[in-house]
Each structure stands twice: as C-alpha cells, then as structure tokens.
Amino acid sequence: MATHAHHHHEHQGHDLADAAKSALTAAGEQWTDMRADIFAVLATFDKPASAYDIADLVSQKRGKRVAPNSVYRILDLFVSNNLASRVESANAYLANAHPGCLHDCIFLICDSCGSATHIDDDSLTGNVRKAAEAAGFSAVRPVVEVRGTCADCD
Amino acid sequence: MATHAHHHHEHQGHDLADAAKSALTAAGEQWTDMRADIFAVLATFDKPASAYDIADLVSQKRGKRVAPNSVYRILDLFVSNNLASRVESANAYLANAHPGCLHDCIFLICDSCGSATHIDDDSLTGNVRKAAEAAGFSAVRPVVEVRGTCADCD
DNA sequence: CGCCCGACGTTACAACATATCATTTAACAT
C-alpha cells in the first residue's frame, strides 16, 4: 500500500486508527483490543462492510470466533461516536475518514463494483434538515445516499 | 382519519388503485388479482410496510398462504413502475400517492411511531443528483430520507 | 394441438439483526 497522499485532513492506516482511538477515549469510552481489531478491519474496506464480513475477518485475525452480535455492538458504538457510518441502502458500514469531526455524510455507492465514495456538502444536507424541520420533524438525522455507476465502471 | 384535504393531485383508496392499474397497464404490464391485492394492502399502510407484513395480510385476505417471494417480485415491479417506493432505511415499502408521476422522493420517517411522510423537492434532489454526477457517477438514483421525530410524537 | 412465455407457487437457503443471559475483565474502594 502507498504511504501517504495526505490530502486535506483525512487520516488513513495507523494514523486513522489513532484518530479513532483519540475520538473514542475523548468521549469517555474505552479503546479495547476488540474495538481496535474491529476498527482496523473496517478501515481496510473501500466498500461498505457488513457486520458479518467484519466478524469473519476479525475471527480469522484472532484465531477465535467472534460472533456477529459483538460486532454489531461495537459498530453501533462507532456510529454513535462518529468513527463509522452506517450505509442504509447497503446494510453495511464504512469507517469515517475524519473521526470526531461531524458531518451529515453523503455516500455514493456503485451498483456495479460496490465501492463507495463519500462527499460532504453541508449546504445540501442542511437543506434536507430544513425541509424536514419545516414538516414538523425534530431530532432529524438525514440519510443521503446515491446509487449509481461510478466513473471506473462506466 | 380525516376524509379529504385533497391537496394538489393525490389519489387515495379506490381512486388510487385505479391510477395504479392505469399506470401499470400503460407500461405494458398486467394488472392481475395478485397485484391488485398486494397493492390494496400496501395502500392501507400509513407507514412503510415490510414484504412480510404484506405477505401476511394478503395471505389472510385470500385464505391461502402467499409466500414473501411472490410479494417481493411484485413489489419490485411496483417500484420499477413508480407505483411504490422502497424506504431503504426501513427495509420496507410505501405506496406512491401519484403513480406514473415520477419524482425523487424524500421520506421523513418517525423513529417513535414509525409513520412516514413524503415530500417532493425536486431542486433539492436535483442538487443531490448534480453532486453525484460531478463525482463521476452516472445513472444515479438518489436516496434521500430523514429519520427523526414527527410533530405528533414530539 | 403443441409450443412458448409470463405469472405465480413451493421449497430451501442466504444474509442481516437482535434478545437473553453467562462469563470475563476493569476500576476502584476497602
């Protein structure tokens, strides 16, 4: 794997794991071996990873079966703390490249190769929030995803 | 439930079923008893209905087990022809109040009561499409949903 | 009639998610 291409403020590899650890501990949660392993595996994916995918890989890595429910517990924790996002239209998860920094994420998922790219557009998601609030909704959490075909698969 | 509030151009009840039938036949598809039953059941819901919910109700209605499989097939057909929409964040389906008329729908789903409301905002979804296309995606299908708490549950 | 094709039935299974309770580990006071 290449070493750097440090772009604007995104982490990757060990750097990313460190950032995740910091964000989680800053939130008063523990950074356990299990959590580290699950995060590490999740971070290797460039497409949304299902809890079962992760469970399998972590099981291999540890030489001991890790049950899906353990993975779900930790993924939920990650999502709550912005270390990861759930991609609703894929029933799967992605590591967040900028833990601790919170956005309403927009995901583009390629129906052909399954890869996902992530864009932030706060004005766009802000408008989604506004529209929901105008309709009387509160505590809103936008889910903005786009299914389509990526440039590589075109 | 109130009786009317005929707003701009939405169908309901028998009227809606008729519109659905027209739209489907216009697309060269058949309007069978099974399809009519499934659509009728789907249209009774004011919250996203799972394929299994529908299967159960249609089974009752017909006095004969209808397998989820059959329901999925027909729901897929409905979705393809704009008679219904899939709500990704709920793994469930909603009848479309204006069959034949195509929009990128925005759904607001209440986490408390589960009800869903539907809004159209073509400029908003248009911007989502544009953002995806700017990122090199084609044949895009926006998924814009908002989880939150509705006014009634507030 | 014989053929094809679309719709639906049947069965089986794969994939995703949660509930419940037991066990282990960490934190901390005694």
Added chain:
DNA sequence: ATGTTAAATGATATGTTGTAACGTCGGGCG
C-alpha cells in the same frame, strides 16, 4: 490482596429480510 460493581465480551438462540432455483398453471399463437 480482596470484594464489589459495572462495563465489555461470549455464547446461544431466534427473529427478520431477501434470493435462488425450479415447478406448475394458463393464456396466446403458430
């Protein structure tokens, strides 16, 4: 060090959602 408590994880079971594969039935058409 040891007991107490709460958090984290393990184990098992089950519930929910979604597909695959193939069989049957009935209508349209040569």
